[in-house]
Amino acid sequence: MSIQVLINGIAGPQSRYLGWEPVPCVLRTTGLDRLRHRSLTLRNSRAPGGGQLLFYSSPDQPGVARLTLDLRSGSGSAKFWVGGQFGFPSKANGDTRIVVFPAKNRARALLKVPCMVRVRKNANSLTGGERDRFIAALAQLNNLGAGPFQVFRDMHVAATSAEAHGREGFLPWHRAYLLDLERELQAIDPSVALPYWRFDQPAPQLFRDTFIGVSDSAGAVQFSPTNPLRLWVTDGVPGINRSPEFDTATEGAAGATEAATLASGTAFGTFRTMEGNPHGSAHVSFGGVISSVPTAARDPLFFLLHANVDRLWAKWQWLNDRFDESDPASFSDGTRIGHRRADTMWPWNEDTASPRPPTAPGGGLAMSPLVSAPGVTPTVGQMLDYQGKLNRAARLGFDYDDVPRA
Amino acid sequence: MDPNEYRKEVLRETREATRAMARSVKEFRNEKKSATERALALGQAGQLTAPKDLELARDLAADRDEAPELRVAALAQLGPLLAKDRKAIPLLIKIVSSDEEPADVRAAALTALKAAAFHYSEFERHRPEYLEALRAATLADHSRLRQRALGVLAREKDSKTLKQLEEGLRRPDKALVSPQKALQLLSYDSKRNTFEMLEGIVRSPPNPAARHQALRNMGADAASQPFLAKLLRNKKEDLESRLIAMSALHAMEPKTLHKVASAVVADDDDDDDLRAACLAAMAPVAEVPPTEGLRAAAVKLATKGRSSGARSAAKRYLAQKPRE
Numbered sequence: 001m002s003i004q005v006l007i008n009g010i011a012g013p014q015s016r017y018l019g020w021e022p023v024p025c026v027l028r029t030t031g032l033d034r035l036r037h038r039s040l041t042l043r044n045s046r047a048p049g050g051g052q053l054l055f056y057s058s059p060d061q062p063g064v065a066r067l068t069l070d071l072r073s074g075s076g077s078a079k080f081w082v083g084g085q086f087g088f089p090s091k092a093n094g095d096t097r098i099v100v101f102p103a104k105n106r107a108r109a110l111l112k113v114p115c116m117v118r119v120r121k122n123a124n125s126l127t128g129g130e131r132d133r134f135i136a137a138l139a140q141l142n143n144l145g146a147g148p149f150q151v152f153r154d155m156h157v158a159a160t161s162a163e164a165h166g167r168e169g170f171l172p173w174h175r176a177y178l179l180d181l182e183r184e185l186q187a188i189d190p191s192v193a194l195p196y197w198r199f200d201q202p203a204p205q206l207f208r209d210t211f212i213g214v215s216d217s218a219g220a221v222q223f224s225p226t227n228p229l230r231l232w233v234t235d236g237v238p239g240i241n242r243s244p245e246f247d248t249a250t251e252g253a254a255g256a257t258e259a260a261t262l263a264s265g266t267a268f269g270t271f272r273t274m275e276g277n278p279h280g281s282a283h284v285s286f287g288g289v290i291s292s293v294p295t296a297a298r299d300p301l302f303f304l305l306h307a308n309v310d311r312l313w314a315k316w317q318w319l320n321d322r323f324d325e326s327d328p329a330s331f332s333d334g335t336r337i338g339h340r341r342a343d344t345m346w347p348w349n350e351d352t353a354s355p356r357p358p359t360a361p362g363g364g365l366a367m368s369p370l371v372s373a374p375g376v377t378p379t380v381g382q383m384l385d386y387q388g389k390l391n392r393a394a395r396l397g398f399d400y401d402d403v404p405r406a
Numbered sequence: 407m408d409p410n411e412y413r414k415e416v417l418r419e420t421r422e423a424t425r426a427m428a429r430s431v432k433e434f435r436n437e438k439k440s441a442t443e444r445a446l447a448l449g450q451a452g453q454l455t456a457p458k459d460l461e462l463a464r465d466l467a468a469d470r471d472e473a474p475e476l477r478v479a480a481l482a483q484l485g486p487l488l489a490k491d492r493k494a495i496p497l498l499i500k501i502v503s504s505d506e507e508p509a510d511v512r513a514a515a516l517t518a519l520k521a522a523a524f525h526y527s528e529f530e531r532h533r534p535e536y537l538e539a540l541r542a543a544t545l546a547d548h549s550r551l552r553q554r555a556l557g558v559l560a561r562e563k564d565s566k567t568l569k570q571l572e573e574g575l576r577r578p579d580k581a582l583v584s585p586q587k588a589l590q591l592l593s594y595d596s597k598r599n600t601f602e603m604l605e606g607i608v609r610s611p612p613n614p615a616a617r618h619q620a621l622r623n624m625g626a627d628a629a630s631q632p633f634l635a636k637l638l639r640n641k642k643e644d645l646e647s648r649l650i651a652m653s654a655l656h657a658m659e660p661k662t663l664h665k666v667a668s669a670v671v672a673d674d675d676d677d678d679d680l681r682a683a684c685l686a687a688m689a690p691v692a693e694v695p696p697t698e699g700l701r702a703a704a705v706k707l708a709t710k711g712r713s714s715g716a717r718s719a720a721k722r723y724l725a726q727k728p729r730e
Contacts, residue, residue: 087407145657166527260452276485
């Protein structure tokens, strides 16, 4: 092809998953097209309800719906940036496209590059397709108890609790944990993003037999015949035990609302009390595995609950500009290893010397085809600037549908 | 959506929440208000943070003369106090232990302790007393409190509790919970799920839910393998039981499952949903390539399957297992 768009330096489909933060691109012309076009225009074409893109001449300039690129330089190529427009995420892979056309003939598309604005969304409002792709990928990761999901289950047990709970590193550790899981899911299906359970709101679409399941009177979770989570196995035992203490169709779980959590203080030291309420409160709004640290990760709902905890942190960061790890209002070091900015986090650092746990399941953190951070051995501090506000190279490659670009 | 406008909206909501919480805290402090009004206010106060408010909540939670609903609301607020007040955890443990306390208050104290186990780094120091309090709560008349206490103890693999649950399965007059619940709780300790005990329940179940749970628990004992393989092939069994057998077999030994499941898939008269589930289970077993017979059966299911789910599963399997 004589006209190409390289996203993040890659021409292939693996790089075509975008968040709110613009990513660097190159429009390249070769052969006759290089001689033919002195400028080309980019615009977005989207399926109804599909993701919407914005183009940037530089990441510090406002995004625009249409961008004309000057190709008169000797190379026949031009740089631009592209990102999702906040409020308009995709619903399916390729439901939005970068369209390249001659600056003077808007009707003639020269190239269409399908993309996806892939962000984490409220589980209660996913489309059927989004829901089905997520649970299919999760079930495949579990593979009836024989898959790599067991590593994630083994990371979150009683013996490892001090790495992840009760201290300053609670939020960063769980951010890395979710990112690792999400990247594993995306290796199965790149169109999947981890959804979140807004536990302060009713979620009737989530607590259905076609999604996260409905509990019977004994707490055994029931699924529809075609739901792949029906074959969920952990610790060698099929099935999930979960007994809600609230009406999942009409109520949220017990605990502080989102507004109350965001209003709980502008310094990390006070905000992190959210580990107890609403995080702990949401866990113990159920009986069953999700209500105890050693077994919580056996329930797939656990990951949606924690995605919401992480979203609350992300939203609080955005609201209060708390991305700088050296700012005590953004993060304050604890005293225990693994809870200080510069510390690498277990188990990804494979450190099994006391006081770390004696085993480190899973090895390094999964890599992403889109971003290089945080590497296989993340530090606590690397989890803060997740959108790359202070350092673009620090971007972790995820966003939430209701947390804009910082 | 303009991010700047959105920011203003979120800030406005946050400010409103701050004001509303302040009003609620004020109402909670007001002793002239009724217990119901104060409890409601506490529920809308977000998380209390001021030391004097937390101390007031602690004192109300401890006061047996106060209305249970206010004590329940106060107990839900004590999280931030745990690290600062050495008496807070012992207070919660005492409430859970006491059969003189109202069941709702005990349950709220238990919830606060369960949450503390998630976020309070020094919780481990109190574990022995906590477990003792839970054991006391397993004798409560209130079934929900009893069940919740048993659930925590079972997840902690408390041997006394697990023995009680086993005893309840043998002697229903001594059962603390339903047989399916007891089996579910016993599943937390793989050593308690012996094939001999579970086989008896599967052959002579007290109810269908208990039978399904016993089959799930069989996944933890490799001795169950031949029994589960036979059950998976048995068309007289209900679909749920056969799916459970398939999952348990797969978790135990994927190659064995592959052999049995291949026979199920090749049987045109068998249930399409089960055949589809078997194909989905076999797809990731990389070391066992499909035989020509299995491939032909999958092609047939992909084109002539009775349900769309079965057809899709068969197509996915064929895509995942291309001919080399």
